[in-house]
Amino acid sequence: MTCSGVRFPNLSPSSGGGTIAGGNVTVVTTSVLISGFGGRMASEIADAIASTEDLVVAGGYNPRRAEYTDSDVDADVVLEVTRPEVVMGNLRRWQERGLPCVVGTSGFTAESIEEVRSFWGADDPACLIVPNFSIGAVLMIRFAEAAASWFEDVEIVERHHADKPDAPSGTAINTAERIASVGGAASVELDGAAAHGELHHGIAIHSMRHEGVVAQQEVFFSGPGESLRIEHVSGDRASFRRGALVALRAVTELRGVHVGLDEILIGGSSGDRPQS
Incomplete structure (x- = not known):
């Protein structure tokens, strides 16, 4: 499948979330748009998503290969793993479109997190900034x-x-x-x-x-x-898979800006922490 000029081999297309019925069990699927596809982290997490029943890659956006268009956004959640110099502009796009987002971009600082809080409202679908997926x-x-x-x-x-x-x-x-x-x-x-x-x-x-x-x-x-x-x-890099899947599943249940997996894995807030 293709999106923004990026090809995803061996991945089933999805148009938003849906359900997969199997016997008496219905699995609700969450579709994920990968922003920054082509990088090593993005590829690793895409493979992890492909191994699940409840998550599916809806498409990809790579700012180095194609221009962003509204038609590219057809997903329930965004995984943001672009480079530091473009991530803030991307986050503004996802916030404007009401898309929850998991951020795995390297180089975030306490100041960067405060900048995100300046435009990402406390009642908006969540922006979960993850310092380390491991x-x-x-x-x-x-x-x-x-x-x-x-x-x-x-x-x-x-x-x-x-x-x-x-x-x-x-x-x-x-x-x-x-x-x-x-x-x-x-x-x-x-x-x-x-x-x-x-x-x-x-x-x-x-x-x-x-x-x-x-x-x-x-x-x-x-x-x-x-x-x-x-x-x-x-x-x-397989060590990052479990944490990334935990984050993608949890982000739809949150609101506002959150930082780290502590709150999800262990309980309690991790506060405003820099990014890995």
Whole structure:
């Protein structure tokens, strides 16, 4: 099937949501428009959607290949995974058309989230900004947040693939903000030592970019006589599938701007967190 000049092999077309009847069971389907199709994350999530019974890819929009038109929007939910320089304009389009949106674009900051809140109303169909689709990464940040008040020193090391456009990663900045919000742990300051990492919220973050790496992050705490290392490794982009499907299913039940999967997976609000 095609949409905006992008071809989707082996995907059934859909015109909005519908139902699939099987025996005595009726499955309500949610159709998803993928904005930014062609990228690695979009392709991974499209494959994940194709493996479900309740979600279906309705089409794709790639701003590098074709112009946006109203006819391109024929879906229940938008998955927004375009590059940072075009995402805000896209979000305004989806808000104007009343489409709930899951945002997985890298490079979001607290300021970016505030900009979204400036035009996305609290009663609008939801905009769910997800710092990291990996469920393990969500739990890593929660564990680091829980440990922060028990240790004096902390640093973060993050490693990602060579093509990742931002450094430090949004997940690392997110982690630093969450740790700092608890109080207690911070990084030892070394005057003039660039090798000590870039400080965010008083916490040093070391960024590495390598071929053959997907995503890794280590949070290292230390205190008198002991240390604690919390590490998460995504060895394959398949690790992002479950969280993305959770987000796409949950977004239709929400209103306004939400940030992170914490609220959905664990309960409680994750607040205004930067994006991975």
